[in-house]
Structure formats: C-alpha cells, structure tokens
Amino acid sequence: MNRRAFLKSAGAVAALGAVPSIVRAQAKEVKVGYILPVTGPLAFEAQLSLNGLQLAVDEINSAGGIKALGGAKLTLLPGDTQNKVELGNSEAARLIDQGISVLIGPFSSLVAYSVRQVAEKNKTPFMLLAAVADNLTEGGLRYVFRVQPNGKAMSTLTMNNMLEMGKAASTPIKRVAMMHEDGNFGTTMGNHVEAFAGKLGYALVQRIPYSLKSPDFTAELSKIKASKPDLLVISGYYGDSKIIAETAAKLRIGVHALVGLANAAYSNPKFIADNRDLTDQLFDGNYWHNPQSPRAKAVFAAYEKRFNSTLTSHGVQAYTVIGVLKDALERAGSTDRDKLRDALSKTNLADHILPQDAIKFDDTGENINATPALLQVQNGRPVVVGPARFAEAKPVFPVPKWHG
C-alpha cells in the first residue's frame, strides 16, 4: 500500500465525514437517530419496531410537526447495529456526529450497556427500546430513559397477576416451574421470578435455563413434570417457545396454565395463526397496548392500512417512545440535547395507548407506572385479561388441556 493510495483513501473517508455537517446547517427539522439490529438474527423484530417509529413520525409530521419549533418535522436517521456492541457504538457515534437530538434503540440489552455510555458521554438523550435488563438505568446516568416496563416490573407484575387469578378461580398457585433461554433476556426474567418467590408467595420448584439453539426439550420438560408445578412460566424466543409448548402439551405436563413472560411467541399474532391448536389459551405477560383506548384502535387501523399487517407490541412501544419524545420537544421548545433531556425527565403524559397511568420517569429514567398486560389467546387472538381495568375478556383459568 503506497502513501498516495493511503492518503487518497484517507481523504475520501474524511470527505464522507464532511457531508453530514453541510446537511446540519440547512434543515428545519428534529433529527431523531435510531439504532436497531436491522440486519442479523433480530432483523424481523427490528423491522416491527421501525415500522412503529415511522408510523408515529409520519403521523406527527402530517399533523404539522412540532408546533413549539414552528412546525419542525421529525426526521429519522437510521443506524444498524447488526446486534453487535461495536457497531452499536460506532453507529451511535456516527448519528451523534450528524447532529441528532435524541437516540432511540438499541433493542438488545447487550448493545445498550455500552451505547448508553456513548450517549451519556455525548450528552445525548437515549430512549431505550426493547432492552429489558434492569441495570441499564443504574449508575447515575442522566440521559437514559425507558418507557416500557423493565425486567423486574415485567416479572413481578405478571406473576402477581397470575397469582391473583389463581386466587379468584379458587385454584391457588403455590408451585411454579420456569424455563428460560439462557441468554441475557431469559436469565434476567429467571432471576426475578426466583428472587421474588418468597415475597409474592410461591415456591419455585424447578428453574431450567436452556440453550436457544437446541431442537429438543423433552428431557428438560420431563424434569419439570416430575416436580409437579401448578404453573409453568416460559421466557423464550419464537422457535424454542414453540417446541416447548408443543412438547409440554404432549407430555401432559399437569399445570393449571402455561404462561409466557415477555415471550416472543405466545402473544405474537403470526405465531398464533400458524399454530392454532397449539396456542389456544396460552397466557403471556408482555408489553401491550390498552385495548380500551379509542386512540389505540385508530393507531392499529392506521398501521394495518400502511403495513398490511397487524401492529405488534414492538411497534406499540416504538410508537409510544415517539409520542413521549414529541411531548418533551413541545415542552422544551428546542432541539438542544440538554433542554430535551430536562423536558423528558419532567414528563407527565397521560395521552398514550399503553395499559398504565400517566408516563412519568423517576431519577434513574424508569417509567414508574410501566405495566405489562396479561394476555391470553382466545379464539385465535391474544386478548387482554388483566389488569382488570384494561381487560377486554375474562381469563380461562385453569386451562383444562394442560392438566395431566
């Protein structure tokens, strides 16, 4: 490699860097950067989130943009993490370079751990999307915000909902077994279900982490059956959750119900459609919208019309994050990152489509009212059966087909 060639390439690379600055000077817009695993194993889910972001952004823009900024439009600037930490960092840095006012993403907690440092160092508000690890908001970070329920809220509130249901149906849940994928997501959920057993009033009789790639869980499920649980909780992804439900049914595992915990499959309309007989009456505690909200119905219709498919909870979360962002921008009246950060921390937003009270953040940036919905598949559709005030149907509990 000769010097000339090296310098030429260095020059080309530097020229690429110059372009964003030119762009910055011109537009009257709010630059919203996102980093998602657009390519790679999570591409499908990432696309669902992206759809939600785009739906919200276009809705706001066509309604006149951000009024406090003279009608400035939101512009989404893309970043692809490929679900890798180094790329998450470099994409975040690149977007920050391009003058974004806020960063949204990155889906995986793994990537989030280090991107939040990049955001914090560059004083850029970072709104978490999908990342479930609890300690993401720990450590005194001021620029990290999470709208959705974190792992602790997800597990404790879902388990509570199930226990309440058990009491109401006079079939108390005393013994709980759990299977979870052995990665960050599953282990987080597993740790909470184990840690809160005493406090919430159940005994965790069996906890089995499993490797996602495995094609067979018969041995694991036999162990679970042998421990005679009242409830089987499953935190897994699509493929593994399918095999587990399938095998558990055939083993006649003898539980009152099978409940997913932030499960990627059990409240997923596509999964349900592809596996009708298997998914009937499965429960899932998951991110969801408020089915009683008229605005939610409108959003669903708009999504269906545009993307020709049903809005999923990934999309709902993403849609909501933009809503919170818009509200903060209106109050901040500026695209300045610090002003935006302060406005975000003071959020008190009731006009949203989540199954919870107003969105408010505590000091660490967690949404204090975040609530997972308890869903059950009934007649081929996932319906909200808890908390009661958001419910659209009564739960079927205990579920007859799971009994031994």
Add this chain to the structure above:
Amino acid sequence: MTGEVWAGLALGLLLVAPPFLPPYFLEILISVMLFGYLGAAWNILGGYAGQFSFGHAAYFGIGAYTSTLLFLRLGVSPWLGMLAGGVLAAAFGLAAGYLSFRYGLRGPYFSLVTLAFAEMLRVIAVNTKAVGSSLGLVIPNREPAPVNFVFAGKLSYYYVILAMAVGAVWITRRVARSKLGYSLLAIRENEDAAEASGVDALGMKLRAMAISSFLTALGGTFYAQYFAYIDPTITFGPSVSIQGLLQAIVGGAGTVLGPVVGAFVLTPMSELSRAAIRGRAGVDVMLYGIVLILVISFLPRGILGSLRRRP
C-alpha cells in the same frame, strides 16, 4: 520506497491524525486497531506456526473476565488484571496446546478442538452465577481514572490500543527473526521433516501458543474496559475467534503487518457496504462472504503475502 518506510509513514499518520477525526471515524479506527491487534496475536500461532486456532475467543474471554472480576470484586487495577489475565490465558493455552499437540492433533482436527474449548468455556460462563452468567459483568460508570484503565475520552483508548497493536507487530517481527521463528517456519512447511532434522516441534508450537494466547487475553481486557460490559457470548463466542483470524488471513498470515493491513481493509469495507446499501437486511454480510471467497480464491496468501515476492 521500502515497505518499512511506508509502514513508518502510516504509523505517523495514525499517531497524528486521530485528534482531528470526528467521533465516528475514531470509533472505526479503534475497532480496526483492536481487530488488527487480535489478528496479530492469532497470527503468531496461526500464520507463523501454521496451527489454525478457531477458538482464540477462549483466551480473549479469559483475559476479559479475569481483569474485570479482579477489578469488580477486589478493586485490583485492570492494568494488573490485564497481566494476570494474560498469564492465566497463557496457562490455559499451554494446557490446551499440550493436550492437542501431544496427541498429535493437526490441521482441521486442531481447529475443531480449539473451537470446542472456546465453546465449553462459554457454556460454563453462561451457567456460572458467580461470573454473572448470561447477564455478564458491567463496569459501572465511574469517574475517569487512568490508573484504573478508565479514560475520559475515546482518544486515550485509541492510543492504548494503538500502542498494543504496535507492540504486537513488534513482537511478531522479533519472533519471525528469531530461532523460534525459523523453527516455526520449518514446522509450518513440514512438521515431520522439521522434527526429523532436530526441531523440537512440540516445544516450539507451545511457545507460539503461549505468546499468542497471552496477547489475545490482553485484547480481552481492553475490550472490557472500553465497552464497559462483557458477557459469555461477546467474549467466548465464535465471532471473536473468526474476526481475529480473518484479519490475518485477508491481510496475509505469516507476515508481520498482514493482520493490521487486513483490519484496515475489512473494517471500512464492512462499514461502507452497510452505508451504501441501507435498508436491505443482510446484503452487507452477504458481500462479506463473497469477498472472503474471492480473497481466498485469488489472493490466497492474503494481501501482503501476495505482494511480497516469494522467499
């Protein structure tokens, strides 16, 4: 101008230019340096000794976890932890190497067994609560403290990894020109013949393994300190193993600067292809695969290996 002068100029540029680079490019450069470093570390065993390890992630992970655990649990400075990790990794490498070489594993068999070792470490880490299992280990957001390997800005991390990369290249050069290097060359070309002419193949390969695993582990510590988060998949997963060897292969295994050149080619190529074809999931990695096939087919000695005249 000789290669050495060009390398010197490049180094000069790498020393002087970064403070003026925007954060995005600095980030890329740090990645390049880290991958180049890992490639150089791998190269000593893979390129020079001809033993293709597919499981160098084992040493990377040992380095990362050792220094991080020592730091988090006992407050030991990661600089010391780095050395401890290197020693531990070298010990593991020697043990694994001894087992493999002593039992005559060569070629693809050696590659597979190294892959297995790395995977086993990963599974153990996933199932061990004491090291955080799949939740990994987070290095909390602390005030910058150079003595604890925590810097305020990216630039400092850059210079650290630059120094490490230069060091690895320098070590490679020393090895190449030493008796060890010549022995390794003989072993690489024909191990049995080398043995017959008196070369202690086992001893030489183990030396190479020790150096290679030690250096790789240091890279693991750097990663942990820079990204402030490690978990079993990041550290022991196949991705790290593959990245390390790719730089060396593309740049030129068995050459001193090959891995660094490889890193300078592969990382920006990956970035540019993603930038050029946005919104189409997977096209860039697809191209990556094609490029790899093309390089192997048409430049089998890697870039530098092909440029250099055959010895």
Add this chain to the structure above:
Amino acid sequence: MTADLLLQAVVSGLLLGGVYGLVASGLSLVFGVLRIINFAHGAVMMLAMYTTYWLFTLAGIDPYLSIVVTGPLFFLIGMAIQRVVIEPNRFAAEHNQLLLTLGLALFLENLALVLWQGDFRSVRPSYAGASFVVGEALVEVPRLIACGGAIVMALALFAFLRLTDVGKAIRALSEEPEGAMLMGIDVGRIRAVAFGIGAGCVAVAGALVTPFFYVAPDVGESFNIIAFVVVVLGGMGNFVGALLGGFIVGLAESLGATLLPGSLKQLVVFGLFVLVLLFRPAGLFGGGRDR
C-alpha cells in the same frame, strides 16, 4: 433420578440422534473425499428447510413427500457449489479451504435473510400434534418419522457406496486418493458428486425436521456444530459410523439435559468431542482417517 426420566431421555435422545446421524453422514462423506470441514453444511440444511416451507405453504406438498424434490434439487445445488467455489481452490491450503466454506456459510445465511427476512416460519402439517407413549416415555410422531427417515436415507447411502460404481469410486477416493487417481477415476467428477450427495443428505435431514422445528436464516447453526462432533465421533469418512455417532451424541445430549442443571448439556457434547479428538481421533469405530 427416576427410571421414567431416564427412559424419556433415552427415547428422545435416540430420536433426535437419528437426525444428527443423517446430517453428519453428509458432512462425513464430504470430509472423507474432499478433506474439508464444510462450514456451510448447516446453511445448506437451512435452505432446504426454506424450500420445504415454501413447497408446503404454496403448493400444499407434505414435507416428507417433498423430499423427492428437495433431495435431488440440493444434490444438484451441492454439485454446482463444489464446481464453482471449491474445486478451483482444491490445491489451496487446507485452512484456506475451510475459510472458503465459512465465506460460503456467511453468504448463504444472509442470502436467506435478504430474500425472506428474519421472520420465523413454521410448518404445521396435520399430524404434527400426534404422539404416543412407550411405557412412560413420550414419542412424538414427527420426530419418529424424522428418525426413521434418517435411518432409511443413511442405509440407502451406505448401499449406494457399497454397490454402485460411483459409490465405490467415492470410497476409493476417500480411503486411498493416490491409488484412486492412478486407477483412472475421474477425480473432479467424483468430488463434485460427493459434495452433492453431502448436500442432498443434509437437505433431506432439513425436510425431515421442518415439521417439528422452525425455519429461519440461522436455523442451521444448531446442527452445524453437532454435525462436526458426530463426524469426529463416528470417524471422518466412516458413514455408518456417523449414523451411530449421531445416536451417541443424541443420547449424551439428552442424558446431559436430564442429569445436569442449567443448560450444561452442551458441555457433555463438547466434552465427548474433546475426549474423542484426543484419545481416538479415528473415531470410536475406527475406519476414519487418523488425525
């Protein structure tokens, strides 16, 4: 540990082991003849699973029946890949050939991602929910069929290798390459055929598992590593050994899941792998190339 749990472990392990054996047979053949570890083996299986999915979804063809199409199709695809990508590099260093297949794997997996995106797809034929009980052990019908199909396929392969001229040529090339060339065997053609058969085998395996597994671009990875383990266990190039090795690995995995906590069952498989590599690299049944 009750007898019931152990019985279940044995049954499920053997059922899955049959499939592992078939996947590994193809890989073993390729290694025996071409001396390369084909990293793209799992990716080919994945492509076959997608094909099975599309045939079922678009044309209503039962996954097991579609093997009639998928097998030969991927045989041809395998031959094409060998001719275009691998054969031109047949004199390259072994490790470079390895990287070639790695590049191929990256290419194929992401081709699937580009064409069909990352969504999981599943096929659920009417008999997917069928199962029966042997003693206290569950036997799921789709898995039983897969295992049976795998055994039949492997035996057919065995017969092919023993009885046909091409088969004998393949074995000759695998066991005694120089002698085979001296005997005038069209080496290039045989190498392509061997790779094609390898691809065909793993494609059939893919079709067999689709009814109880799922389809996604990374689905081949589950089987890739296990295939390597099985091949070494059974002896590189020993095809019946690969089938038997499949059962052993399936059993080991299943017993590991029953007896060990957590997800440590993977450790059992790798541990077995390392032990065999070190102490009996020619495979448990011998007949494989040593070291």
